[in-house]
Structures are given as C-alpha cells and as structure tokens.
Amino acid sequence: xxxxxxxxxxxxxxxxxxxxxxxxxxxxxxxAALWADGHVSRRVLELCRLRVAAIxxxxxxxxxxxxxxxxxxxxxxxxxxxxxLPFDHCEQAALQIAEKTPFQHHAITDIEVKxxxxxxxxxxxxxxxxxxxxxxxxxxxxxxxx
Amino acid sequence: xxxxxxxxxxxxxxTADFGTLxxxxxxxxxxxxxxxxxxxxxxxxxxxxxxxxxxxxxxxTDCGY
Numbered sequence: 001x002x003x004x005x006x007x008x009x010x011x012x013x014x015x016x017x018x019x020x021x022x023x024x025x026x027x028x029x030x031x032a033a034l035w036a037d038g039h040v041s042r043r044v045l046e047l048c049r050l051r052v053a054a055i056x057x058x059x060x061x062x063x064x065x066x067x068x069x070x071x072x073x074x075x076x077x078x079x080x081x082x083x084x085l086p087f088d089h090c091e092q093a094a095l096q097i098a099e100k101t102p103f104q105h106h107a108i109t110d111i112e113v114k115x116x117x118x119x120x121x122x123x124x125x126x127x128x129x130x131x132x133x134x135x136x137x138x139x140x141x142x143x144x145x146x
Numbered sequence: 147x148x149x150x151x152x153x154x155x156x157x158x159x160x161t162a163d164f165g166t167l168x169x170x171x172x173x174x175x176x177x178x179x180x181x182x183x184x185x186x187x188x189x190x191x192x193x194x195x196x197x198x199x200x201x202x203x204x205x206x207t208d209c210g211y
Contacts, residue, residue: 026184030177037171106208113152122154123170129153130171 012060013138016145034134035066039127040120042069044091048098048128049135050079055102058139060146090119094128101132102139164211 010028017024035045046069053061062080065071071079075086082099084092093115100108117125151167159166168175186196204211 020189022188023181023184026177026181030174030181033174033177034171037174039171110152117153122156122167125153126167126170127174130168130174 012146013141017141031134031138034127034131037127039124040094040131042066043071044094044120044128045131046071047075047079047087047091048094048132050076051082051095051098052102052132052135053139054080054082055099056136056139056143058142060142061135061139090116093119097129098132098135102136 014024017027035042046066049066050062050071052058078084078086079095084095084099087095093112096112097108097116100112113125113129116128120128151162151164153167155162155166156169159169186193203209
C-alpha cells in the first residue's frame, strides 16, 4: 500500500514526525486503514473525531474537516458543547464512547459498549473503539509536539 | 480492571480475547502491527527506555494487558 497523501491536519505532525519518515508513513497507512475499513460510516467517525478534538481543545483536529463528510454547523456547535441530542440513537451511542475515552476511559460501561454493538454490530464496535482511541492519540500528539 | 472483552467475538473464535476481536478489522490491525514493529525494532531510543515508558503508561492508565 502506498502512503496516503498528507492532509492539512497532518502538516504539523509531519514536521516533527518527519524525523522518522518510516514511522510516519506506517502511521499514515494505519490511520487511513481505519477510515477505509468500512465497518463504521465516515460520518460517525468524523463526529467522534471532532468530539474528541473538542474535549482536548485541540485546534488542529477541530478545524480540519474530513473529505466527503458533511457535518452541519448546528451539529458542529452541538459537538463543541457536548450536546448529543441532535444526533440519531446510534450516533449518540458512539459519541458516548468518544466522550469518555480521553479522560474517563474506565468509566465506559458495559451498557454503553452494548449500545454501540446493538446499533452497529460487533465488528463495527471494534473498529469504532479503535478509531476513537487513535483520535485521542492524534490530539495528544498535536498538543504535546506542537 | 477486567481483561475480558465486552464485544461479541467472531462466530468461529474459540476464545474471546483481544486478538480474536481485532480480527474483525484485519487490515487496520495488520497496519498497526507494521507500525508497532517499526517503532520497537528501529529508531534512536534504546528499547529499555521504550519499555519503561510503555509499562509506566500501562500503570497510569490501569491497563491490565
């Protein structure tokens, strides 16, 4: 697999992690695979990515918009303030996991995980939990390295 | 903390563990281990320093794995 093209949100990370290009390219391949996996819609991934960015106050991730995914301004405002009511039942379940992953990961309950599995199935649940974990990683990278 | 997965394992899995769950997303998992192997096998940091930080991170986050 050839490395995916860097997105604008990658530019700052690339400046630092470019010191280990072989590591950076492998991270890009992995991150692209999370988005291309297909078990979870790109919209749900984007909603969770943005909520994690809002929790961290990570400007770089918050300002970036993933290609081919439309999120209305009203939804963006809701994500910024942690209001999940505008989203459908399954999206709310996913966002509840995203809400707790950065700083309350031990508070994620069996019921909350089951709600995601009931909505999306087990494979999607694994894909979603993995993606959210690395949305958290990216924010920490941005905030630590830049 | 529990180390028992909370997600239903694949139908043909004989055990419910981290590895069988990750088989649901085979391509990202393979890409991750390609990345992780690169991190551990090369670079300017000594392996013992990486291991110390890995263990400390596991402790801080209370990760039984």
